[in-house]
Amino acid sequence: MQIKGHEWKGVIVEPKEWEQLNSEMKGLIPEWYIRLFHKYPIAESLLELPDLNDLELVEHSLEFVSPEEMREESLECYPGCAILKLGYICVDGGGGDPYFINVHEGEDPPVYQILHDISDEGTEIIADGKIQISDSFSELFERGTIY
Numbered sequence: 001m002q003i004k005g006h007e008w009k010g011v012i013v014e015p016k017e018w019e020q021l022n023s024e025m026k027g028l029i030p031e032w033y034i035r036l037f038h039k040y041p042i043a044e045s046l047l048e049l050p051d052l053n054d055l056e057l058v059e060h061s062l063e064f065v066s067p068e069e070m071r072e073e074s075l076e077c078y079p080g081c082a083i084l085k086l087g088y089i090c091v092d093g094g095g096g097d098p099y100f101i102n103v104h105e106g107e108d109p110p111v112y113q114i115l116h117d118i119s120d121e122g123t124e125i126i127a128d129g130k131i132q133i134s135d136s137f138s139e140l141f142e143r144g145t146i147y
Helices: 015-024 031-039 067-076 080-086 122-128 137-143
Strands: 046-050 058-063 088-092 099-102 111-114 130-134
Touching: 015 031, 015 067, 046 137, 058 088, 067 080, 067 088, 080 088, 080 099, 080 122, 088 111, 111 137, 122 130, 130 137
Parallel strands: none
Antiparallel strands: 046 058, 088 099, 099 111, 111 130
């Protein structure tokens, strides 16, 4: 995946940091994700997505996770720890309802906001608390603005 046209404000993450976390997460972090965060300073950068009905309004604001934040959101906190076994990894912990991708949905998967107060059961969370915010991970960078 290539990302063009953005001046990133985040940090580059060395592959060994992701790989260390990946061993804790049973290999769920995809190689394309690790490469992307090593090539571009995405971690800890803020991306705002405009409301599709009113481009003056911000509909979603994501701060991309570092490995430490992904560890916390995916292994220790709800809803992440409940849906990890279903293939969902956190890409933004963002206070409240975090954002996830499902690693079983290809190399450019949709991005979902997962509601945190639905249930403590993964299948119920996905059935009743998953909101798709983009058709692909790359779409975030096409539609969003980096801060």
